[in-house]
Amino acid sequence: MSQSPKTLFQKIWDAHVVAEEPGAPAVLYIDLHLVHEVTSPQAFAVLKERGLKVRRPDRTVATMDHSIPTRGGYEAADEMGRIQLRLLESNCQAHGIRMYGLDSVQRGIVHVIGPEQGFTQPGMTIVCGDSHTSTHGAFGSLGFGIGTSEVGHVLATQCLLQRKPRTCEVRVDGQLRPGVTAKDIILAVLAKIGVGGGTGHVFEYTGSAIRSLDMEGRMTVCNMSIEGGARAGMVAPDDRTFQFVAGREFAPKGAAWDRAVARWRQLPTDPGATFDKTVTLDASRLEPMVTFGTNPGQGVAITQPLPTPASLSDPNERAGLEKSLAYMKFEPGKPILGQPVDVVFLGSCTNSRLVDLRAAAQLLRGRKVAANVRMMVVPGSQSVKQAAESEGLDRVFKEAGADWREAGCSMCIAMNGDQLSPGQLAVSTSNRNFEGRQGKGGRTVLASPLTAVAAAVAGRIADPRALLS
Amino acid sequence: MSAPKFTTLTARCVVLPVMDVDTDQIIPARFLKVTDKKGLGEKLFCDWRYRDDGSPNPDFVLNRPESQGARILVAGHNFGCGSSREHAPWALVGWGLQAVISTLFADIFKGNSLKNGLLPIEIAPAAHAALVAARTQNPQLPVTVDLHAQTVAWPGQAPLQFPIDPFSRTCLLEGVDELGYLQKFTPQAEAYEAAHA
Numbered sequence: 001m002s003q004s005p006k007t008l009f010q011k012i013w014d015a016h017v018v019a020e021e022p023g024a025p026a027v028l029y030i031d032l033h034l035v036h037e038v039t040s041p042q043a044f045a046v047l048k049e050r051g052l053k054v055r056r057p058d059r060t061v062a063t064m065d066h067s068i069p070t071r072g073g074y075e076a077a078d079e080m081g082r083i084q085l086r087l088l089e090s091n092c093q094a095h096g097i098r099m100y101g102l103d104s105v106q107r108g109i110v111h112v113i114g115p116e117q118g119f120t121q122p123g124m125t126i127v128c129g130d131s132h133t134s135t136h137g138a139f140g141s142l143g144f145g146i147g148t149s150e151v152g153h154v155l156a157t158q159c160l161l162q163r164k165p166r167t168c169e170v171r172v173d174g175q176l177r178p179g180v181t182a183k184d185i186i187l188a189v190l191a192k193i194g195v196g197g198g199t200g201h202v203f204e205y206t207g208s209a210i211r212s213l214d215m216e217g218r219m220t221v222c223n224m225s226i227e228g229g230a231r232a233g234m235v236a237p238d239d240r241t242f243q244f245v246a247g248r249e250f251a252p253k254g255a256a257w258d259r260a261v262a263r264w265r266q267l268p269t270d271p272g273a274t275f276d277k278t279v280t281l282d283a284s285r286l287e288p289m290v291t292f293g294t295n296p297g298q299g300v301a302i303t304q305p306l307p308t309p310a311s312l313s314d315p316n317e318r319a320g321l322e323k324s325l326a327y328m329k330f331e332p333g334k335p336i337l338g339q340p341v342d343v344v345f346l347g348s349c350t351n352s353r354l355v356d357l358r359a360a361a362q363l364l365r366g367r368k369v370a371a372n373v374r375m376m377v378v379p380g381s382q383s384v385k386q387a388a389e390s391e392g393l394d395r396v397f398k399e400a401g402a403d404w405r406e407a408g409c410s411m412c413i414a415m416n417g418d419q420l421s422p423g424q425l426a427v428s429t430s431n432r433n434f435e436g437r438q439g440k441g442g443r444t445v446l447a448s449p450l451t452a453v454a455a456a457v458a459g460r461i462a463d464p465r466a467l468l469s
Numbered sequence: 470m471s472a473p474k475f476t477t478l479t480a481r482c483v484v485l486p487v488m489d490v491d492t493d494q495i496i497p498a499r500f501l502k503v504t505d506k507k508g509l510g511e512k513l514f515c516d517w518r519y520r521d522d523g524s525p526n527p528d529f530v531l532n533r534p535e536s537q538g539a540r541i542l543v544a545g546h547n548f549g550c551g552s553s554r555e556h557a558p559w560a561l562v563g564w565g566l567q568a569v570i571s572t573l574f575a576d577i578f579k580g581n582s583l584k585n586g587l588l589p590i591e592i593a594p595a596a597h598a599a600l601v602a603a604r605t606q607n608p609q610l611p612v613t614v615d616l617h618a619q620t621v622a623w624p625g626q627a628p629l630q631f632p633i634d635p636f637s638r639t640c641l642l643e644g645v646d647e648l649g650y651l652q653k654f655t656p657q658a659e660a661y662e663a664a665h666a
């Protein structure tokens with residue numbers, strides 16, 4: 001049987017089309033629906049209004065992450081936050097949905113616990129009312145963010161109306177140099193294509209540099225696909241993927257595991273399959289990256305000077321850059337190295353997994369957080385927290401003077417009281433540096449965990465390679 | 470169930486030509502603790518619209534007298550990027566907007582808008598620049614949108630075609646309820662599940 005070669009995306013898409021009427025988008029089956037407190041209340045309300053049940057509670061998993069306090073439990077939440085959290089509890093209870101509540105030892109950021117508990121598996125369609133659902137694509141699944149209306153659609157029908165996106169190969173070859181990480185790869189991709197560059201597309205990350213990343217690194221890369229405008233980012237599954245999934249609580253077991261792996265091995269893009277577009281990047285030339293502006297596409301190598309608006313010919317782009325630099329209080333043409341830092345945030349669904357904390361702790365060990373800096377370390381899940389503590393990583397952070405917290409989104413989105421004060425500059429391992437994202441008037445520089453530690457130690461933006469030896 | 474409808478609209482517009490406006494600017498995350506859709510219009514563009522003391526910033530476009538009663542937002546390239554929050558179109562609609570004109574919309578924002586009767590209209594950069602110029606000359610400039618014909622026009626500009634996928638267009642013209650539409654496929658979903666069990 002000969003078939004035309006297909007991409008990873010195309011295979012998963014084709015395998016999930018339930019129906020397609022002429023002139024209408026495809027009805028796509030959803031294997032896994034992740035739910036959190038912020039984007040679900042109005043969707044559950046629609047179900048209630050219409051007297052509908054959740055069609056497949058067994059394919060639905062809920063967690064609390066966005067507005068939960070990272071210290072002090074429920075009592076520390078404000079009233080609206082508490083109402084939202086309680087509402088998620090009662091909605092999940094009413095519909096028989098598994099929920100990792102505040103007391104759960106497995107609770108955590110939705111995109112951390114999906115893979116951690118083995119819910120996330122190759123070949124799946126995965127959605128969540130959250131744009132960073134792209135993270136799950138690291139496993140060779142199709143994961144993308146949806147709006148609250150669509151959350152309601154999936155709760156009620158386990159299906160979603162979807163127009164087929166175009167595909168874009170993001171090919172990253174070459175070997176990363178010491179001190180340069182997965183985060184720097186994706187920040188460099190974004191600096192190259194801009195925040196709208198992937199609109200209408202699904203990314204597939206290929207190339208030797210992506211292959212050599214561990215699963216956590218692949219998650220970091222896929223996580224920020226949405227920052228390039230792509231709703232999903234994927235990496236073809238390989239032995240490293242299967243090893244990561246094997247043995248996790250919700251992963252297939254025994255004979256079912258063998259059958260699953262045999263199926264998953266068919267997923268990678270066939271030789272000769274084509275993409276609508278290709279972007280390439282040489283990993284061997286990369287340096288640690290930082291953002292300097294108010295969108296994640298505004299990034300530079302840490303040794304480079306800040307860009308100058310005068311060098312841009314497009315008036316809209318020039319105005320955009322001027323506005324960003326003015327907000328950040330950065331002077332065009334000046335180095336970004338040495339800019340004083342007030343806060344360092346190590347956390348978020350981009351970089352809060354055990355390997356991220358390990359890498360950061362290794363660099364921080366025996367060093368101190370500078371006196372002018374407040375450093376917050378927020379594990380991605382309570383399981384990560386526990387594992388880190390059993391390795392003694394918490395002690396490294398605490399002894400250096402950092403604050404060690406309970407799991408959650410925390411200062412990535414500043415909904416729970418963890419936030420910047422107006423004017424403060426943070427070096428943050430999260431994914432968004434939009435104006436006010438980490439607190440009204442706060443300024444955010446996105447970077448890798450290593451660069452974040454270097455900034456914490458120096459009290460200013462610093463090259464992490466100086467600390468390696 | 471009643472779904473939002475859109476057929477034609479003639480209205481004044483507000484111009485916010487900033488590139489890459491993200492949904493955190495449209496509605497900051499601290500307002501996402503609501504469990505309904507009420508009151509979001511008052512928080513639309515909150516951190517640009519109000520000063521630190523809570524008073525309206527007179528320089529911000531939504532606060533200008535000629536913006537009151539406008540129903541169309543003329544926005545910059547890549548409008549609505551960032552988070553998937555549907556609170557963004559809820560806030561825009563809550564303020565009274567019914568259409569947004571730009572040269573590019575972020576995917577999730579576009580989908581969310583269509584589901585809330587907020588029509589995202591993509592036009593070419595030259596046409597967009599012409600619209601901004603015409604609006605600068607005449608703050609009362611009436612802009613006419615005809616979804617049936619898929620056109621947008623203003624004085625001095627013959628009707629311009631804009632793209633919209635046919636399904637979304639039908640849904641808006643006829644007020645089709647998407648969830649209702651999806652529910653019709655339950656038998657197919659059941660067959661799919663049986664085949665993949």
Ligand code: SF4
Nearest residue numbers: 132348349409412413
């Ligand atoms: S950590 Fe940040 S980006 Fe990730 S899910 Fe939470 S709020 Fe969203």
